[in-house]
Amino acid sequence: MMKDIVFYLWLGIIALLLTNCEEEKFNVQYPTDQIPPQAVSNVEVVNMPGSVQITYELPDELDLMYVKAIYPLSSGGMGETKVSAFSNTMVIKGFGKSRKHLIELISVDKSLNESNPVKVEIEPMDSPIYEIFESMDVLTAFGGFTLKWENPLNENVLIEILESDTINNLYNFMDIVHSAQRDGIYSIRGLDTTMIKVAVFLKDPFENYTDTLEVGVKPYFEERIPTNNLTAFPIPPYFELFGAGRDHSLMFLDNPSNSTYIRAGNPYGYMPWFTVDLGLKAVFSRLVHFHRAGYEWTLHNMRELEVWGTNSAVTAAEHTRLPAEWREDPNWILLGHFKSVRPSGGEPGTAPTSEDMEFILAGEEFEFLLGQPSVQYLRFNIISTWSNSTGFQSPRVLLYGQVER
Numbered sequence: 073m074m075k076d077i078v079f080y081l082w083l084g085i086i087a088l089l090l091t092n093c094e095e096e097k098f099n100v101q102y103p104t105d106q107i108p109p110q111a112v113s114n115v116e117v118v119n120m121p122g123s124v125q126i127t128y129e130l131p132d133e134l135d136l137m138y139v140k141a142i143y144p145l146s147s148g149g150m151g152e153t154k155v156s157a158f159s160n161t162m163v164i165k166g167f168g169k170s171r172k173h174l175i176e177l178i179s180v181d182k183s184l185n186e187s188n189p190v191k192v193e194i195e196p197m198d199s200p201i202y203e204i205f206e207s208m209d210v211l212t213a214f215g216g217f218t219l220k221w222e223n224p225l226n227e228n229v230l231i232e233i234l235e236s237d238t239i240n241n242l243y244n245f246m247d248i249v250h251s252a253q254r255d256g257i258y259s260i261r262g263l264d265t266t267m268i269k270v271a272v273f274l275k276d277p278f279e280n281y282t283d284t285l286e287v288g289v290k291p292y293f294e295e296r297i298p299t300n301n302l303t304a305f306p307i308p309p310y311f312e313l314f315g316a317g318r319d320h321s322l323m324f325l326d327n328p329s330n331s332t333y334i335r336a337g338n339p340y341g342y343m344p345w346f347t348v349d350l351g352l353k354a355v356f357s358r359l360v361h362f363h364r365a366g367y368e369w370t371l372h373n374m375r376e377l378e379v380w381g382t383n384s385a386v387t388a389a390e391h392t393r394l395p396a397e398w399r400e401d402p403n404w405i406l407l408g409h410f411k412s413v414r415p416s417g418g419e420p421g422t423a424p425t426s427e428d429m430e431f432i433l434a435g436e437e438f439e440f441l442l443g444q445p446s447v448q449y450l451r452f453n454i455i456s457t458w459s460n461s462t463g464f465q466s467p468r469v470l471l472y473g474q475v476e477r
Contacts, residue, residue: 336463
């Protein structure tokens with residue numbers, strides 16, 4: 073008798089472990105009857121962009137397991153969504169263009185008996201990808217072109233970018249962008265200054281597609297600005313560098329292990345600013361900024377930044393005036409005001425997503441205002457960091473534009 077108890081005890085433990093190792097499943101029992109449950113009642117529908125929310129009253133069934141919905145997919149097949157008996161609400165996603173659908177709601181008990189279906193008419197609004205597509209803009213840029221779009225619902229979308237080959241009537245693949253950014257922006261670089269026709273379309277996770285947008289673009293000439301002759305002016309007396317060899321010329325070199333590091337915790341509470349001499353004059357098109365490895369989207373990594381330029385050596389060398397004063401100096405020209413944005417929309421202190429990491433490892437890109445003059449001296453004014461510290465660290469910054477020759 074004791075052996076039997078031990079045997080069944082171990083059998084129960086093993087079954088419990090196996091259950092915990094698998095994905096959550098509905099608790100199906102061996103069929104005890106063949107009596108179908110009653111159907112749901114008082115069904116209410118809320119139509120939403122690309123989806124519907126359905127609420128209902130559950131039948132009074134002790135062994136009710138779940139309610140399922142069966143509905144047509146945009147791809148032509150049928151979809152199925154199940155919601156346990158602990159809820160009276162389900163959300164069905166994946167619809168494309170708005171039109172009426174007839175769906176079926178079916179109650180299922182633990183013996184897998186099914187009720188008679190309740191047929192419900194729904195009319196979800198257009199999938200969010202169509203509104204995003206309408207906001208899509210393709211802009212000519214230095215060395216390529218830039219896509220901009222609005223995604224107010226932060227929907228996950230896939231944007232496919234192609235080059236239209238009008239001679240052979242083909243599309244050549246260029247890139248794919250996965251994004252949930254509210255204010256999306258993405259650039260293709262490294263192109264010649266010849267006219268090309270760009271084709272763009274969107275897709276959602278449910279295989280709904282938009283039309284294709286075709287735009288002709290002729291990229292502006294762009295080159296990487298050489299920084300081998302760059303020198304750093306002294307930092308303002310309110311700040312100090314962390315450790316030896318941390319000055320602000322290092323962030324412009326191709327060796328991320330020697331990063332610029334301005335110590336946090338200065339007694340004045342000021343945010344850092346600093347100035348460099350490029351040793352040449354250039355018109356700037358964009359800046360690519362990287363985060364300190366292992367501390368992405370946190371610590372002293374820049375979150376908001378101003379870049380100023382001047383051709384006055386005297387103005388550039390002056391470094392004791394506070395920003396409220398030197399920003400009013402007409403010798404300083406505001407070249408760009410940049411804000412670092414996580415693609416996932418995550419706030420400081422939250423873990424970065426894979427999308428965030430892929431984005432920042434490639435370098436965060438900021439475009440300078442068009443129509444600026446060529447300048448020799450740059451001043452970086454840090455407005456905020458991702459931890460709201462008063463320090464600043466950067467392993468690498470790349471500058472692009474046109475060198476004045």
